[in-house]
Each structure stands twice: as C-alpha cells, then as structure tokens.
Amino acid sequence: MNQNLHYEIHEFKFGKLKYIYPVISRRLGGLSVGINLVNYCNWDCVYCDAPKTVNNESPPQKIDLELLEKELNEVLTLIITHKFKIKSKLKSITVAGNGEPTLCNEIGEVFKIIANARKKYSLSSDVKTLLITNGSRLEEEIIQNAIRILATINGEVWFKIDSIIESSIKRINRTRVNAANILNSIEVISRICNLYIQTCFFKFNNTLPSEAETCEYLIFLSSIKNFIKGVYLYTSSRKPFASEEDVRIEPASLEYLQELNSKILQLGIKSKFFK
Numbered sequence: 520m521n522q523n524l525h526y527e528i529h530e531f532k533f534g535k536l537k538y539i540y541p542v543i544s545r546r547l548g549g550l551s552v553g554i555n556l557v558n559y560c561n562w563d564c565v566y567c568d569a570p571k572t573v574n575n576e577s578p579p580q581k582i583d584l585e586l587l588e589k590e591l592n593e594v595l596t597l598i599i600t601h602k603f604k605i606k607s608k609l610k611s612i613t614v615a616g617n618g619e620p621t622l623c624n625e626i627g628e629v630f631k632i633i634a635n636a637r638k639k640y641s642l643s644s645d646v647k648t649l650l651i652t653n654g655s656r657l658e659e660e661i662i663q664n665a666i667r668i669l670a671t672i673n674g675e676v677w678f679k680i681d682s683i684i685e686s687s688i689k690r691i692n693r694t695r696v697n698a699a700n701i702l703n704s705i706e707v708i709s710r711i712c713n714l715y716i717q718t719c720f721f722k723f724n725n726t727l728p729s730e731a732e733t734c735e736y737l738i739f740l741s742s743i744k745n746f747i748k749g750v751y752l753y754t755s756s757r758k759p760f761a762s763e764e765d766v767r768i769e770p771a772s773l774e775y776l777q778e779l780n781s782k783i784l785q786l787g788i789k790s791k792f793f794k
C-alpha cells in the first residue's frame with residue numbers, strides 16, 4: 520500500500536481501500552482519516568467535481584459496513600504503529616468524501632463503528648469526529664438520530680453555507696434551499712451536537728461576492744451566533760468539470776479571507792480561514 524500522503528491532493532482513494540482515505544488536512548493541521556460513504560452529491564456546486572445525482576434524486580445506497588470497519592481498523596493500525604512516511608498527529612476521523620455523506624441512510628451505523636474504533640485504539644479527545652455536510656438532510660429524523668451518536672464521540676458537524684441569498688445559492692450550489700430551512704436545521708442540530716459553519720469564498724467569473732452579499736452573510740452569522748461554535752472560511756481548490764467553459768472559478772486571495780475573518784471575529788464569533 521502506498522503510504523505517501525500529500526498536503527495538496529485530497530484523493531478519495533487510498534490503495535485498494537473502498538471507504539477509507541487518510542489525508543493531511545490543511546484545515547485541521549494534521550492527519551485526518553477520511554471516510555467516503557457515497558461518490559455522488561445531490562448538489563452541484565460550481566467549484567466541485569463530485570459526481571452529481573440525476574434530477575436531484577439519490578440512488579439507493581447500501582454500504583458494506585463490515586468492510587468499512589475492517590478498512591478503518593487497518594488504517595488506524597498503520598497510524599498508531601507509525602507506518603506512514605509523513606509524521607503527523609492524528610486530528611480527526613472525518614465523514615466527508617467525494618459526495619454528500621448524509622445521502623447514506625446507514626450513517627448512524629458508521630458513527631457506531633467509529634465509536635468502537637475510538638475505544639479500541641484509545642483515541643484521545645484531541646481527535647475529533649467530523650461530519651462535513653451540505654445540510655440538505657439535517658431536517659430528517661434519521662440523520663438527526665445519527666448525529667446524536669456523533670455527539671457522543673467528540674463530534675462536530677461542519678455545515679456548508681456558501682451564501683444566504685437564494686439566488687446566489689442557486690448560482691453557486693445550483694440547488695434550491697431557502698434561509699428558513701437553513702435556520703431550522705441550525706437550531707435543531709445545535710441542540711444535538713457542536714456545530715460549525717464552513718463557507719467557501721472564491722472568484723466566480725472574475726468577481727468576488729458583492730458587498731451587499733457579504734453584508735447579508737455577516738448579518739446571518741450574527742443572528743445564529745448563539746447556535747454555532749465557530750466559522751471556517753476557505754477558498755476553492757478542486758477544479759470544476761473542464762466542460763463548463765462559461766464557469767471560471769479562481770481562489771479568493773489570502774488578504775480577502777483574512778479581512779472577512781476579522782469581520783466575523785468582530786461579531787464575537789470564533790473564526791478561522793484557510794487558503
């Protein structure tokens with residue numbers, strides 16, 4: 520098995536493993552054991568090349584829980600016994616991957632497997648368990664029950680909100696979500712588990728978000744500050760499909776992210792930014 524890990528490349532494959540992919544995470548500042556449950560998404564973000572579901576419908580998803588557990592144990596054994604070439608501290612077990620993980624109805628079982636592994640390898644509270652999600656199913660009971668398990672294993676939910684304006688959500692995430700749904704999910708999930716907002720800022724066809732749009736975003740953050748633990752800002756790194764000639768995506772500058780980060784901090788909200 521190739522045990523080289525790189526900072527820049529987040530491949531969702533590691534050797535012959537189907538579900539588990541260790542990466543060096545810039546955001547977490549160390550090693551993260553990724554779990555890729557589904558290879559498709561019900562959204563179609565302009566900066567993302569994850570395969571999309573047809574007509575916004577998710578095909579039935581069955582995962583091999585036994586195999587997932589075996590692979591997780593295999594990779595954790597490699598880490599615990601210092602077999603990786605890059606020496607980096609384990610920071611998290613992250614349910615994310617090449618698509619939207621909550622499209623897997625067995626996600627609660629996956630959190631139970633992680634709970635067992637955390638116990639088996641005596642992982643300390645320095646190691647988080649993360650769910651990175653677009654939030655589209657957070658209003659559903661099956662997902663909320665799964666998050667109840669996540670909350671017991673040093674869990675955090677990282678909820679993607681790139682804009683709070685419906686027309687922009689349609690343009691960036693190419694889906695239909697309204698602010699009322701987002702707010703409802705935030706209120707419900709924050710009562711169950713630690714909740715962070717993660718937002719991707721970038722240049723879309725040479726243009727950064729307008730001042731009015733950024734202002735709306737800041738007002739929204741201010742309104743939910745008692746529900747969230749913090750905000751993570753980042754910029755685009757994955758390339759969109761090459762066939763989309765009319766869509767030009769470029770990363771936002773470090774200065775831009777830094778300035779925005781300062782404005783969020785001024786609201787009394789913890790915030791970090793990543794290039």
Ligand code: SF4
Nearest residue numbers: 560562564567618653
């Ligand atoms: S960025 Fe996340 S929500 Fe958007 S299309 Fe990719 S996987 Fe889906």
